[in-house]
Amino acid sequence: MPSIAIPCLRYRDTPAAIDWLCEVFGFECQLTVPGAGGAIAHAQLTLDGGMIMLGSVSSEGEYGRLLAQPDEIGGRETQTVYLQVEDADRVCERARNAGAVILQEPANTEFGSRGFLCRDREGHVWNVGTYDPWQVTQFLDQS
Incomplete structure (x- = not known):
């Protein structure tokens, strides 16, 4: 079973970050969930049984207010x-x-x-x- 600890990152330009991470590090985009105004509400990238999750920077909601770039x-x-x-x-x-x-x-x-x-x-x-x-x-x- 893969690790259940999954890093979560926020990006201002999440579509560009997904492309970059896939090109440079070899991740594969498993899932993207569109958000408002072209944002990505949630994305999952996989690599050799591991995963990271991404989302667009947002100051909305408790989670978004806890994070800084x-x-x-x-x-x-x-x-x-x-x-x-x-x-x-x-x-x-x-x-x-x-x-x-x-x-x-x-x-x-x-x-x-x-x-x-x-x-x-x-x-x-x-x-x-x-x-x-x-x-x-x-x-x-x-x-």
């Missing part, structure tokens, strides 16, 4: 999404070519994985790498 809080985040990939260098190049800001170039870690950090077109930070958290015993065996 990175540019509204000095480019900071209160959480990031970790995306496990097979080839961090290849994904980094796709991200760079699609306009991502690379915050940390691909590098090897002390526990044998390779990863990078980037900001997507609306400033959300993505932590992308080859570390497989389901294989934590690999890390424990090395420590």
Whole structure:
């Protein structure tokens, strides 16, 4: 069974974000629910058994009032999404070519994985790498 913890992100231009995330990271759009005025009320993107959910920025409703976009809080985040990939260098190049800001170039870690950090077109930070958290015993065996 896939993880039941599903990251939820808000974007001002959700259709463009969906296209970008699918092109750069390889997500597939499973569902979009249109909202008022061209907004996306809800979208689900899947990748290898995982999922993220997206929606358009809105200040309506309690949930919308709880969230801020990175540019509204000095480019900071209160959480990031970790995306496990097979080839961090290849994904980094796709991200760079699609306009991502690379915050940390691909590098090897002390526990044998390779990863990078980037900001997507609306400033959300993505932590992308080859570390497989389901294989934590690999890390424990090395420590």
